[in-house]
Amino acid sequence: MENTTETGAKFGLDMLASIQTAAGTVQSFAISLMQPGWRLYQVLIILGLAALCYGLHKFSGRALQTWVRAREGWKAWQLRMVVQIRRRLGLVWFSVLGWSVWLFMQETTWPSRSYLIGLAATLATAWAFIGFSARLVRNRFLRRVVTWGLWIYATLFYLNVSDEVALFLDRLALSVGDFRLSVLTLITAAVVIGVLITLARLISNTAAGTIRRNEDISPSMQVLAVKAVQISLYGFAFFAGIKAVGIDLTGLAVLTGAIGVGLGFGLQKVISNLVSGVIILLDKSIKPGDVISLGDTFGWIQTLGARYASVVTRDGKEYLIPNEDLITGQVVNWSHSNDFVRLDIYFGTSYADDPHQVRKLAIEAAKSADRVLSHRPPVCHVVGFGDSSVDYILRFWIKDPTGGLTNIRGNVYLALWDIFKANDISIPFPQREVRMLSDMPKQTFGEAVPEKVAEESSSAKKDTGPDTSFG
Incomplete structure (x- = not known):
C-alpha cells in the first residue's frame, strides 16, 4: 500500500515538474515573438495573410458552390471531393499566398527574416494534405482522431519540439515493480495498432473482393474464407502492434485464461451460434440465396453472419435466425441441390x-x-x-x-x-x-x-x- 502511494506521489511530482518546464518554454518563445524586430513583423504578416485567406475562403467557396450547382450528371464521389475542397479552401489559399510571400522575401531580404512565414506555409500545406488524406478512413470518429493526431504531430515536428514533447510524455509514467507504462507508450501503441489495422482492413477488402469474384468457390465457402482472412489479419495487427511497442503479454496469460473460462460459461449460446455458423459454412447445407422454410418463416437467405442468418420474406420482413436453430431444427431448403x-x-x-x-x-x-x-x-x-x-x-x-x-x-x-x-x-x-x-x-x-x-x-x-x- 505504501509503495503504491509513493509511486502515485512521484508520478504527480514528475508531471507537475514537466508541465512547469513546458510552460516556461512556451512563455519564453511567446515573449521573444513580441519583441520589436523581424520576428514581430513576420507574425504580423502571417496574421494579415490569415485574415486575407479567410475572406478569400468565403468568396471562393460561394463561387465554387454556384459553379457546381450549374453542373449536371456529376457522380457522388466527385461531389464529395468538391465539398472537401470547399471546406479547406482557407488552408489552400494560405499555402499558396504564404509560399509566394516567402519566395519573394527570400529574393529581396535575408532568409532569416522570412523563416516564420515559411514555417507557417509549411504547416498550412501539411494540414491541408492531412485533411485530404484522412478521407481514406471511413469511420467518422476514427477519421477525426487520426486527423487531429496527425495535425498535432506535424505541428510539433516542424516546430522542432517533437523530441522534447516525447521526453515529456515519457516522463508521465506509472511504474509498479518492473512494469512501467508511460503516456508515450500508450500513444505509440495506439498509433501502431491503428496503422496496422488500417492496412489489415485494406488487405482484407482486396482479398474479399478477389474471393467473391472467384466463381469456382461456393458462396458459403466464400463467406468462410472472407471471415477467416479478416480474423487472421486483424488479430495479427493487434498483437503485432502490442509487441512492436514492447508490451509483454506473458503476464496476462493466466488472467486471459480465467476470463476465457468465465466467458465460456456465460456466453454458451453465443459460442454455440458461432460454432454452428462455421459448421453451416463448411457443410454447405445453407448458403446465401437459398430459399428456406423454418416453421412459419419462408424466405431466402440474404446473409450468413457469425451469429445469425438473415432471412428476408416476401413481405419485406427480415428475420435474424440464430445459427443454432438452423443446425438443430428442421429446415426445408427449397434450393439445396x-x-x-x-x-x-x-x-x-x-x-x-x-x-x-x-x-x-x-x-x-x-x-x-x-x-x-x-x-x-x-x-x-x-x-x-x-x-x-x-x-x-x-x-x-x-x-x-x-x-x-x-x-x-x-x-x-x-x-x-x-x-x-x-x-x-x-x-x-x-x-x-x-x-x-x-x-x-x-x-x-x-x-x-x-x-x-x-x-x-x-x-x-x-x-x-x-x-x-x-x-
Missing part, C-alpha cells in the same frame, strides 16, 4: 362431369400459367370420391422458388377457374336447408316426443345434396 420445386393443388368437381375431360383441362390450365415448367409437364390424378365431389390433385414444377409460392398457386387456381367456367365444369360445395316446424305441439318437461314429429324433425336435418352449379 437444385432449384426445381414441385407444387400440389387439390380441387374437386361434380360427379356429373367427365373425369377424363377434367384432368385434360386442369393440365392445360397449369401449362398456361407463367413460371410453370413445360419440360416437366403438369400431371393431374383422381385421388378419391368425396361426399360432394370427385377429388383431384394437380402437380406442376417451377424453377424459381425465390419468386414466391403463393402467387404461382393463385395463378394456377385462377386458370382452373377460367377454363372450368368456359367448359361448364362445376365445382360443388355443400348446401343445407333448415325447415321450421311451426305446428309442432307443446310438450312438458320429460314428456316423450310423438313418433311422427320426431321423424319430421330428423328429416329436417338431412342434407339436400351438393349444389353442382359452377362457383
Whole structure:
C-alpha cells in the first residue's frame, strides 16, 4: 500500500515538474515573438495573410458552390471531393499566398527574416494534405482522431519540439515493480495498432473482393474464407502492434485464461451460434440465396453472419435466425441441390362431369400459367370420391422458388377457374336447408316426443345434396 502511494506521489511530482518546464518554454518563445524586430513583423504578416485567406475562403467557396450547382450528371464521389475542397479552401489559399510571400522575401531580404512565414506555409500545406488524406478512413470518429493526431504531430515536428514533447510524455509514467507504462507508450501503441489495422482492413477488402469474384468457390465457402482472412489479419495487427511497442503479454496469460473460462460459461449460446455458423459454412447445407422454410418463416437467405442468418420474406420482413436453430431444427431448403420445386393443388368437381375431360383441362390450365415448367409437364390424378365431389390433385414444377409460392398457386387456381367456367365444369360445395316446424305441439318437461314429429324433425336435418352449379 505504501509503495503504491509513493509511486502515485512521484508520478504527480514528475508531471507537475514537466508541465512547469513546458510552460516556461512556451512563455519564453511567446515573449521573444513580441519583441520589436523581424520576428514581430513576420507574425504580423502571417496574421494579415490569415485574415486575407479567410475572406478569400468565403468568396471562393460561394463561387465554387454556384459553379457546381450549374453542373449536371456529376457522380457522388466527385461531389464529395468538391465539398472537401470547399471546406479547406482557407488552408489552400494560405499555402499558396504564404509560399509566394516567402519566395519573394527570400529574393529581396535575408532568409532569416522570412523563416516564420515559411514555417507557417509549411504547416498550412501539411494540414491541408492531412485533411485530404484522412478521407481514406471511413469511420467518422476514427477519421477525426487520426486527423487531429496527425495535425498535432506535424505541428510539433516542424516546430522542432517533437523530441522534447516525447521526453515529456515519457516522463508521465506509472511504474509498479518492473512494469512501467508511460503516456508515450500508450500513444505509440495506439498509433501502431491503428496503422496496422488500417492496412489489415485494406488487405482484407482486396482479398474479399478477389474471393467473391472467384466463381469456382461456393458462396458459403466464400463467406468462410472472407471471415477467416479478416480474423487472421486483424488479430495479427493487434498483437503485432502490442509487441512492436514492447508490451509483454506473458503476464496476462493466466488472467486471459480465467476470463476465457468465465466467458465460456456465460456466453454458451453465443459460442454455440458461432460454432454452428462455421459448421453451416463448411457443410454447405445453407448458403446465401437459398430459399428456406423454418416453421412459419419462408424466405431466402440474404446473409450468413457469425451469429445469425438473415432471412428476408416476401413481405419485406427480415428475420435474424440464430445459427443454432438452423443446425438443430428442421429446415426445408427449397434450393439445396437444385432449384426445381414441385407444387400440389387439390380441387374437386361434380360427379356429373367427365373425369377424363377434367384432368385434360386442369393440365392445360397449369401449362398456361407463367413460371410453370413445360419440360416437366403438369400431371393431374383422381385421388378419391368425396361426399360432394370427385377429388383431384394437380402437380406442376417451377424453377424459381425465390419468386414466391403463393402467387404461382393463385395463378394456377385462377386458370382452373377460367377454363372450368368456359367448359361448364362445376365445382360443388355443400348446401343445407333448415325447415321450421311451426305446428309442432307443446310438450312438458320429460314428456316423450310423438313418433311422427320426431321423424319430421330428423328429416329436417338431412342434407339436400351438393349444389353442382359452377362457383
